[in-house]
Amino acid sequence: xxxxxxxxxxxxxxxxxxxxxxxxxxxxxxxxxxxxDGLGVTFDDAGLxxxxxxxxxxxxxxxxxxxxxxxxxxxxxxxxxVLSTAGVAISVGITAAGAHYLVGLDWRQSLIIGxxxxxxxxAAVFSVLRRVPLPPRLTGALEAESGFNDAPxxxxxxxxxxxxxxxxxxxxxxxIALELAIGAAVGLAVGTLGAYGLRHVxxxxxxxxxxxxxxxxxxxxxxxxxxxxxxxxxxxxxSLVLGNAKLPHWPATKGFAEGLGWIAQIGMFVLLGLLVTxxxxxxxxxxxVVVGLVLTLVARPVSVLLSTAPFRTPWGERALLSWAGLRxxxxxxxxxxxxxxxxSDSRRIFNMVFCLVIVYxxxxxxxxxxxxxxxxxxxxxxxxxxxxxxxxxxxxxxHLLSVAVPVDSRMHGVEIAELRLPPGAAVTLVVREGxxxxxxxxTVLRRGDELLVVATDPVRDQAERRLxxxxxxxxxxxxxxxxxxxxx
Numbered sequence: 328x329x330x331x332x333x334x335x336x337x338x339x340x341x342x343x344x345x346x347x348x349x350x351x352x353x354x355x356x357x358x359x360x361x362x363x364d365g366l367g368v369t370f371d372d373a374g375l376x377x378x379x380x381x382x383x384x385x386x387x388x389x390x391x392x393x394x395x396x397x398x399x400x401x402x403x404x405x406x407x408x409v410l411s412t413a414g415v416a417i418s419v420g421i422t423a424a425g426a427h428y429l430v431g432l433d434w435r436q437s438l439i440i441g442x443x444x445x446x447x448x449x450a451a452v453f454s455v456l457r458r459v460p461l462p463p464r465l466t467g468a469l470e471a472e473s474g475f476n477d478a479p480x481x482x483x484x485x486x487x488x489x490x491x492x493x494x495x496x497x498x499x500x501x502x503i504a505l506e507l508a509i510g511a512a513v514g515l516a517v518g519t520l521g522a523y524g525l526r527h528v529x530x531x532x533x534x535x536x537x538x539x540x541x542x543x544x545x546x547x548x549x550x551x552x553x554x555x556x557x558x559x560x561x562x563x564x565x566s567l568v569l570g571n572a573k574l575p576h577w578p579a580t581k582g583f584a585e586g587l588g589w590i591a592q593i594g595m596f597v598l599l600g601l602l603v604t605x606x607x608x609x610x611x612x613x614x615x616v617v618v619g620l621v622l623t624l625v626a627r628p629v630s631v632l633l634s635t636a637p638f639r640t641p642w643g644e645r646a647l648l649s650w651a652g653l654r655x656x657x658x659x660x661x662x663x664x665x666x667x668x669x670x671s672d673s674r675r676i677f678n679m680v681f682c683l684v685i686v687y688x689x690x691x692x693x694x695x696x697x698x699x700x701x702x703x704x705x706x707x708x709x710x711x712x713x714x715x716x717x718x719x720x721x722x723x724x725x726h727l728l729s730v731a732v733p734v735d736s737r738m739h740g741v742e743i744a745e746l747r748l749p750p751g752a753a754v755t756l757v758v759r760e761g762x763x764x765x766x767x768x769x770t771v772l773r774r775g776d777e778l779l780v781v782a783t784d785p786v787r788d789q790a791e792r793r794l795x796x797x798x799x800x801x802x803x804x805x806x807x808x809x810x811x812x813x814x815x
Contacts, residue, residue, distance in 0.1 A: 328361075332357060332361070332593070332597055333590075336350075336353070336354055336357060336593040336597070339353040339354070339357075340589075350592070351451060351592065351596050351655050351656060351688065352688055352689065354592065354593050354600065355596050355599060355603075355685070356600065357596075357600060358597040358599060358600015358601045358602075359601075359603055359605055360600075361597070361601060362600060362601045362602075362604070362605075363604050364604065364606055368601065370598075370602060371602065373602065373663045373666040373677075374663075374667050376598050376599065376602050377660065377663040377664065377666075377667055379594065379595065379598055380595050380598070380599070380660035380663065382591075383591035383594060383595035383656070384477070384559065384591075384595075384656070384657065384660065385544075385545060385548045385558070385562050386541075386545075386587050386588055386590075386591035387656075388474060388477070388563045389541060389544035389562050389563075389588075390585060390587065390588030390591075391470065391563070391566070391588075392474060392544070392562070392563045392564070392565070392566025392567040392569075392570055393540070393544075393566045393567075393569060393580070393581060394570060394581065394585075395467075395470055395471075395474075395570060396570075396571065397571040398463075399463040399464075399466060399467040399470075400467035400468075400470060400471045400567075401467070402463075402464055402467065403464050403465075403467035403468035403471055404467075404471060405638065406468050406634070406640070407467070407468050407469075407471035407475055408471075408475065409634045409635075409637070410472045410476070410631070410634045410635075411472045411476035411478075412475075412476075412503070412507075413630075413633070413634055414476075414630040414631065414634040415445050415446070415476050415479050415480060415483075415630070417626070417629060417633060417634070418441070418445040418622070418626040418627060418629075418630040419441040419445045419483065420441070421441075421621065421622075421625055421629060421630075422441035422444060422618065422621055422626045423437040423441030424437070425617070425618060425621030425622075425625070426440050426441060426618050426621070429621065430614045430617055430618060432672075435487060436671075436672055436676060438487045439484060439487045439665050439670065439676055440618060440676050440679060440680065441626075442483040442484045442487060442661075443480070443484055443658050443662050443676070443680055444618070444619075444622055444654060444658045444680060445476075445480060445622070445626070446476050446477055446480035446654075446657050446658060446661065447469070447472060447473045447476060447652050447653055447654065447657075448473065448653055448655030448657040448658065451473075451654065451655035451656075451692070452469055452470060452472075452473040452651075461647070461699055461704060462644075462704060464644075465644055465647060465648065465704065468648065469651055473653075474560075474563040474567075475560060475563070477557075477559040477560075477657060478507055478510060478557035478559050479507070480657075480661065481557075481661065482499070482502060482503050482506060482557075484661050484664050484665070486499055486502075487665075488664050488665040488668040488670050489668065490668070505555075506555065506556050506557045507556075507557055507560060508556070509551065509554050509555065509556025509557070510551040510556035510557030510558065510559070510560035510561040510564075511557075511560055511561070511564055513547060513550045513556055513561045513565075514547045514551060514560060514562065514563065514564030514565040515564050515565070515568060517543060517546055517547040517550055517561070517565045518543070518547060518564060518565035518567065518568030518569050518572075519568055521539075521543035521546075521565065522568055522569050522572035522574065525539060525543075525569075525572075525574050525575065526572065526573075526574065526575070533575075533579055534579070536575055536579065536580050537579055537582075537584065538583075540569055540574065540580050540583075540584070541583070541584060541587065543565065544562050544565055544566045545562070546565075547561040547562045547564070547565030548561055548562035592656070595656050595660070596656060599656065599659045599660070599681075602663075602677075603677075603678070603681055607674075607678060608678050608681070608682055611675060611678040611679045611682055612682050612686075614679055615678075615679040615681075615682035615686065616682070616683075616686060618683060619686060619687045623687060623691070627649050627652045628645075628649040631645055631648045631649045631652075632645060635648065643702040644702075644704065646698070646702060647695075647698060647699060647702055647704055650691060650694075650695065651691075651695055652691075653688070653691055653692065653695075654683070654684045654688065655684060655688065658680050658684055659677075659680055659681055659684055662676055662677040662680040662681070665677075724783065724784040725781055725782065725783050725784065726781070726783075726784065726787045727779060727780070727781055728778075728779070728780040728781075728782060728787075728790070728791065728794075729777060729778070729779060729780075730777070730778040730779075730780055730794055731776075731777050731778075732772055732774055732777070732778070732798075733774070733798075734774050736774065736798045737797070737799060737800060737801035738772050738794075738797050739772060739773055740772070740773075740801075740802075741772050741801060741802045742768065742769050742770065742771055742772075743766050743767065743768050743769070743770045743772070745797075746793065746794070746797055747793065748780070748790050748793055748794075749789045749790055749793065750786070751782060751783040751785065751786040751790075752780060752781070752782035752783070752786050752787075752789075752790035753780065753781055753782075754766055754778050754779070755780065756778070757772070757776055757777070757778055757779075758776065758777040758778075758779070759773065759775070759776050759777075760775070
């Protein structure tokens with residue numbers, strides 16, 4: 328069943344890419360089709376769904392961070408930070424008020440649903456925005472916001488779902504600030520140490536690098552959570568550092584992370600679809616539409632308007648930021664928190680969130696490219712990055728020889744071609760008076776030069792003997808009987 332679901336989901340990606348719909352809708356549909364009202368598979372374990380959902384979100388955030396270019400999000404970081412903190416608070420308050428006064432939910436339930444749906448979804452944002460050619464500043468702001476805002480929203484949902492009175496607002500604010508600070512510190516530290524280690528430790532197989540990168544990313548989540556910080560922010564920042572560190576075998580690592588990200592999305596969405604009982608949704612569709620209208624047309628625009636005010640953002644960009652607050656798996660996963668905490672009417676909250684995500688993803692996803700075009704915010708398609716592999720010499724059984732040309736060396740005046748190094752060895756770089764350059768066959772060596780010679784393992788000793796011979800006997804070393812190589 329799992330293999331069949333994976334194959335169907337992979338095939339469905341083509342359909343979603345042609346239609347412009349986020350693939351999450353198709354995956355949710357597969358889960359619903361397998362579930363109680365479809366093939367009859369009964370699944371109602373909210374705790375297991377939450378656990379797997381959290382694990383999948385870690386992988387999705389890691390994949391998103393690894394694929395995010397620092398130069399694109401760096402200018403947008405202040406705006407993204409405000410959107411994911413103050414913007415979330417504004418959105419929660421307005422949405423909760425709408426749910427209370429328009430739908431009739433009590434304040435606890437209204438605050439829960441307001442917090443749950445105020446988080447933009449990393450999977451939806453990463454998948455949709457990378458198909459929409461937006462200016463880098465907007466793309467960076469939306470991607471960074473979706474990576475940052477999970478942390479404060481999780482804290483709010485857990486606080487509102489806990490039995491007893493809700494903590495004072497300043498206590499919640501302090502807790503959010505502390506968890507974000509700890510998560511950021513852990514993520515940056517783990518990412519920096521991990522990148523340093525991977526650049527200086529030559530692993531014996533290229534396939535080990537992707538595994539090590541993902542293990543470091545998950546370690547950042549674990550470290551952040553154990554330190555009572557935000558694990559989600561930690562994993563995103565650690566992955567961002569790793570993704571911009573020019574690690575060896577980067578194309579293989581990126582492909583591996585992308586594959587894990589797809590598996591995480593498919594598994595999470597199918598499981599969430601299984602948890603839904605479609606015949607129970609009828610009564611919650613219209614309340615979900617009302618809450619969604621408040622969120623989409625009032626809460627999100629107001630939060631964007633106020634959050635971007637200090638940054639002099641053009642009105643067109645504000646309009647697109649308002650419409651691009653995509654929801655997806657994150658709100659549905661967070662809606663399992665009150666179910667596990669056994670909050671009253673938590674099943675209704677889950678159903679409303681599910682309906683809201685479906686309806687507004689159908690509306691927002693396909694219309695985002697159209698809106699960007701109407702607002703004249705489209706950017707030309709960037710040139711694709713070259714997939715260049717960098718491999719440690721140890722894995723290739725090679726050696727990097729550093730050869731200095733002393734003042735009294737007879738290598739002075741010898742051309743590169745006259746070194747007659749054995750096949751499998753070559754002078755790749757010459758450093759002269761603090762400047763490096765790639766030599767040609769007729770480059771003449773001088774006193775004080777430093778040569779970088781790459782030699783494969785079988786000819787390393789032979790190349791070293793030949794270099795020593797030329798240093799002693801010059802270009803005629805072979806004829807003078809001082810050569811270490813009989814190949815003329």
